[in-house]
Amino acid sequence: MTLVTDTAVKALVHSTTTTQVRARYEGSNICTWIGFKHVNYLVEEAVLDHFRQAGLPARALYETHGLGLDLVSIDSRILHAFHMDDVADAEVEPWTKDGDATLGFRVTIRFERDGAIHKAVTAKVRVSLRIDTYLEAAGEVPAALARYAVATLGDDLEREPATAAPAEDEILASLTAGQNAYAWKWNIPYPYCHFTERIQMSGYLRLMEEGKDRFVADRGISIKTLLDDRRWIPVVPRSDIRILDEALMEEDLYTVYTVEEVFKDFTYTSRMDFYVLRDGNLVKTATGRIVHGYAVIENRRDWSLVNFDQRVVDAIEGKAS
Structure with missing residues (x-):
């Protein structure tokens, strides 16, 4: 039996869908605002529902x-902040072009607040269909989807060549040498994975959030420190992440958080690179960027963006105070 009919694939790559989304309670960590990770989960859920509506559920x-x-x-x-209990409409518009090896989608999320409709999130998403090799073969990939099917995530890209790794106890130092960076080693547990083998997108989003937390703690301006000192919270207006190769359950993942730019004492951009050690080589499995600012909590409902002071700038730039 096949799910893949001409009608289903046509709907997947040509039809726009809309679905209602609501952020999970877990994502409300400070007052009632929803963090960037859970906003990206809404984007993911909208894309998954687009597949469902086309008749091709995951x-x-x-x-x-x-x-x-x-x-x-x-x-x-992220253009407007989500709050706990906000219900939004997520529109998914295909943008797969001729010759693309991945399925592309534009996602726009809107909600109503105080009688006005706000465009809260815009996103671009790419999807690959990974051919399962853990269990016995399922037969020929349906022809209509074959161009999007890969044996390994990242096969559609021209990958960076793997680099010979130094001794394991020197890897973190080698990845941060000469950079304004922080890195750590971590063993990938099964809750970050899916399809039995590999870390999934939501796992990388969790690591991006953890990278910020680890970095500022290392620089003496931890999340709680600035909350207690001045009621400042981190905010994320933009993030992106691209999977380049596969990182597998129980492999050691080396994550590098590198500050690239501080913009007008208002935001800073950090790059995050992820590597596994495989056959004596460092293989980059994902890369992304995250833009951070700070906001001051005004009351239980409202916050406003603030400029960095010298203490925060020095910490971000790695200068001694």
């Missing part, structure tokens, strides 16, 4: 055709 693609639905790229801008 579960059935895997169980029937052995195709794992993997979001391999999310580039999102």
